[in-house]
Amino acid sequence: MAQRLETYRRPREQPWMDVWTRTAPKYRRRAVLLLIITSVLFAGLCVFAFWLRTGAYTPWEASNYGELMRKSFNPTGPDQVTLVDFLLFPISVEEVPVQIVIMGLLLATLASVPILVGILYRFPASLIFCAMIAGLAAMQWFAATIALGCYLASGRPLRMEFRYASAILGLVPIVVYFVMATRQPRSVYSPVTPYGFKLYLPWVLAVLGSCAICGIGLGLARAINYRPGGIAPVLAVLFAVPVVLFHAQVGRDELEYRLLEHRFGPSSRTAFRNRDLRQEATKRAERLWKRSKTQPFADILQECVAKLANDAFSDLAIDRSNAVAACDEFMDCFPQSRYRPCVQYIKGRALDQRINPTALAESDRVEHTSDMPSEQSREAWQALATHYPREVPAAVALNRLTTLALREGNIAEADTLSRTLIERFDPQSSATQPAAPAAGARPRATTVLRQEPWSTLGIDLDAEVQRARREREVIATCRDELPTPFDASGLRLTPDLRMMIHPLAALASLDMHHPKYAENLRAIAAAYPWSGLQPIVSAQLAILEPSTGQQIERLEIAEKTFSGMPGCAEVLMRHAEALKEASRFRDAARVYTRLTETYPLSCWAGEAHERLVLLSMLSAPG
Numbered sequence: 114m115a116q117r118l119e120t121y122r123r124p125r126e127q128p129w130m131d132v133w134t135r136t137a138p139k140y141r142r143r144a145v146l147l148l149i150i151t152s153v154l155f156a157g158l159c160v161f162a163f164w165l166r167t168g169a170y171t172p173w174e175a176s177n178y179g180e181l182m183r184k185s186f187n188p189t190g191p192d193q194v195t196l197v198d199f200l201l202f203p204i205s206v207e208e209v210p211v212q213i214v215i216m217g218l219l220l221a222t223l224a225s226v227p228i229l230v231g232i233l234y235r236f237p238a239s240l241i242f243c244a245m246i247a248g249l250a251a252m253q254w255f256a257a258t259i260a261l262g263c264y265l266a267s268g269r270p271l272r273m274e275f276r277y278a279s280a281i282l283g284l285v286p287i288v289v290y291f292v293m294a295t296r297q298p299r300s301v302y303s304p305v306t307p308y309g310f311k312l313y314l315p316w317v318l319a320v321l322g323s324c325a326i327c328g329i330g331l332g333l334a335r336a337i338n339y340r341p342g343g344i345a346p347v348l349a350v351l352f353a354v355p356v357v358l359f360h361a362q363v364g365r366d367e368l369e370y371r372l373l374e375h376r377f378g379p380s381s382r383t384a385f386r387n388r389d390l391r392q393e394a395t396k397r398a399e400r401l402w403k404r405s406k407t408q409p410f411a412d413i414l415q416e417c418v419a420k421l422a423n424d425a426f427s428d429l430a431i432d433r434s435n436a437v438a439a440c441d442e443f444m445d446c447f448p449q450s451r452y453r454p455c456v457q458y459i460k461g462r463a464l465d466q467r468i469n470p471t472a473l474a475e476s477d478r479v480e481h482t483s484d485m486p487s488e489q490s491r492e493a494w495q496a497l498a499t500h501y502p503r504e505v506p507a508a509v510a511l512n513r514l515t516t517l518a519l520r521e522g523n524i525a526e527a528d529t530l531s532r533t534l535i536e537r538f539d540p541q542s543s544a545t546q547p548a549a550p551a552a553g554a555r556p557r558a559t560t561v562l563r564q565e566p567w568s569t570l571g572i573d574l575d576a577e578v579q580r581a582r583r584e585r586e587v588i589a590t591c592r593d594e595l596p597t598p599f600d601a602s603g604l605r606l607t608p609d610l611r612m613m614i615h616p617l618a619a620l621a622s623l624d625m626h627h628p629k630y631a632e633n634l635r636a637i638a639a640a641y642p643w644s645g646l647q648p649i650v651s652a653q654l655a656i657l658e659p660s661t662g663q664q665i666e667r668l669e670i671a672e673k674t675f676s677g678m679p680g681c682a683e684v685l686m687r688h689a690e691a692l693k694e695a696s697r698f699r700d701a702a703r704v705y706t707r708l709t710e711t712y713p714l715s716c717w718a719g720e721a722h723e724r725l726v727l728l729s730m731l732s733a734p735g
Contacts (some may be wrong), residue, residue: 130339131233144341148234151345155226155242158352159249162219165359166199168372172249186253196255196294197312203371204363206311208564211362213311215355217318222351223250224319225326227259228283229344231267232276233334239263258290276335280327284320291316326351366443366450370566373443377436377459379571384432385466388425391477394418418477425479429468436463452566457497458506459570461513464490469626485624486513505567508538508577515584519621522596522614528588534581538574582716583683590645590679591617616644631657648680652687664691682708682715689721693728702728 132144160171169175184194199216206212223246231239240260247256265271266283273279295316326347334343377384394417401417402410440460444453462483469480486494490513497510511534518527596615619640623633631654638650648671655667668688675681685708692701705725709718 131235132339132341132343133235134339140341144234147341147345148230148238151226151230151348152241152245154345154348154352156245156249158219158222158348159245161352161356162199162223162250162252165204165219165368166202166251168203168368172251178251181251182253185251188254196252196290199252200312200315203368203375206315208569209363209367210311211358213314213318215359215363216315218322218351218355218358220315220319221322221326222348222355223252223255224259224262224284224287225280225323225330226344226348226351227263228266228280228323229327229330229347231263231283232272232279232331233339233343236264236267239267255290258286261286276331277328280331281324284323284327287323288320291319364450366447366452369443369447370450370452370456373439373456374459374569377432377439377463378569379462380569384436385429385463385481385483386479387481388421388479389477390418390421390425390473390479394421394477397421422473422477422479425468425473429466429481433463433466436460454497454501454504454506455566455570457493457501458509458567458572461486461490461493461497461510464493465513471626471628474628482626485626486516488517491517503537505538505565505572505574506570508534508574508581509572512577512580512584515581516621519584519588519617522618524588524592524615524617527617528585528592531581531584531588535578535585539578539582579716579720586679586682586716587646587649588617591615594641594644616641616646620646620650645678645680648675648678648684651675652680652684655684656687656691661691661695665695679712679715682712682717685711686717686721689724693724698728 132140135141135144163172163175164170167175167177167181169178172178175181181194184192187193200206200212204212206216227239227242227246230242240263243256243260243263246259247253250256262283262285264283265286266279271279271282273282295313330344330347333347337343375381394414398410398414398417401413402408405413437460440456440463443450443456447453450456465483465485465487466481467483467485467487469478469482472478472480494510494513494517497504498507498514501507511530515527515530515534518524518530594616596618616637619637623630623637627633634650634654634657638647638654641647651671651674652668655664655671658664658667665688668684668691671684672681672688675684685704689701689704689708692698692704702725705721705728708715708721709725712718
């Protein structure tokens with residue numbers, strides 16, 4: 114009897130019972146073993162949380178682990194990373210609503226299990242779990258808050274005989290932390306997003322889930338009379354639910370695509386980065402000038418600018434190569450992903466990236482542009498248009514292929530491509546059909562509504578359709594014109610060096626970002642004086658004038674010179690826009706009206722009618 118009392122103390126003698134109350138070796142060994150199992154399961158959950166944040170399976174595989182730890186621990190400053198970033202990057206709850214449930218369950222488990230461990234295994238054991246949250250999940254402040262909650266729930270001064278009340282007390286700092294995290298004004302690793310109610314739902318679910326988990330865990334522990342093994346089964350289920358739900362309703366391809374888009378997409382802050390070389394070179398030149406004894410500062414500054422410019426072209430080549438490799442890897446790993454058209458779009462866009470020569474020459478700024486297709490991107494755009502013909506990114510591909518066909522003088526192919534785009538994507542076209550699933554990209558079976566895959570790529574489908582309509586109109590005007598001796602660079606050559614070039618091919622070969630763009634337009638006007646491109650070229654030259662007054666003057670002359678020609682519709686459109694820019698709204702309205710009446714079938718007529726309606730609303734009396 115005395116031995117039994119030594120190994121098992123009754124509740125009357127020890128009101129606070131936990132797994133260490135039983136002192137027999139078998140209970141102690143069982144308690145240690147099950148604590149290790151619980152720790153391993155919890156470590157796996159922390160690693161899963163880290164993977165959702167970075168795409169790396171373990172912290173030591175992540176190249177930015179140190180930076181993430183620093184920014185997560187930074188309490189203030191513009192580069193801090195808070196828990197709210199977990200809801201917006203890489204997978205945003207705004208774009209994938211099922212993430213609300215996954216994040217809520219994940220945070221609830223991370224918050225409640227250490228508190229349960231503190232109550233059942235005592236406070237020192239809970240610190241191991243808090244350290245896992247800080248180190249493996251890279252959530253230092255969340256871990257510190259949970260540690261405070263564990264002390265309130267299991268520390269000797271505050272613990273209560275009603276253990277569920279102790280657990281609720283331990284959750285109070287976590288609730289406060291969630292409220293403070295929601296007040297974070299902006300996200301660092303994701304675009305600035307207006308906070309909607311969706312960003313509050315994970316916190317609410319996490320708090321309610323924590324209360325439920327603590328209740329279930331403590332109820333199970335009481336049912337087995339606080340023997341070891343009350344937490345591990347609960348944690349195993351809680352670990353499986355978010356992991357299974359994520360892979361069933363979201364998928365690994367979602368995470369990999371979001372990371373790829375973050376690195377190389379239109380909103381990337383790391384690849385194809387615009388920079389002010391003058392500002393960077395000034396800081397570097399000041400350091401070098403202090404060491405130099407004879408060389409003038411201006412010479413040092415010019416050398417630094419030149420070196421940074423060369424480095425910018427090298428960085429462009431590296432970013433382009435990395436983007437193509439990442440896109441190809443994604444396409445190989447996820448043959449059924451719904452994001453394959455988007456990845457193909459990012460690949461084509463990366464291959465078209467180049468540095469704006471005008472901005473570099475005039476202001477020492479590196480500005481990346483991708484609006485002109487290159488020969489290297491043809492295969493990517495062709496694959497996108499062929500394999501995913503009715504996906505929205507295919508509209509961009511068709512426009513790029515149209516430009517490439519025009520540049521080669523293949524007018525018939527360009528006309529076919531632009532007509533195909535209009536038939537597929539123009540809602541006004543009678544041939545337009547609903548978008549069909551992309552070939553080889555079957556959507557995952559899911560019961561949760563999600564945004565379209567390309568919604569974050571910034572593709573303006575209306576603009577792409579309108580561009581195709583303009584191309585078709587220009588092609589219809591000039592397709593029967595004969596090629597003329599002309600240099601593709603836009604400069605006239607001597608008779609023995611001239612090439613036979615179609616007017617449309619000459620225009621499509623020009624780069625509007627080139628410093629000699631205006632000069633090349635004048636060369637086209639001189640080379641093809643009989644072409645239907647004359648009013649279009651005149652309109653483009655007019656809008657290059659530095660002042661609005663000069664633009665209006667040149668457009669008025671062009672309107673009189675080319676009156677009645679089909680291309681004059683663009684002249685009228687540019688004229689009306691310039692008048693509106695000069696706040697001459699009545700004159701702009703008259704030009705818009707003249708455009709709709711004179712050229713009712715032109716692609717510019719629809720735009721003119723819409724802007725005329727807006728103009729009438731602005732000028733209407735209040």
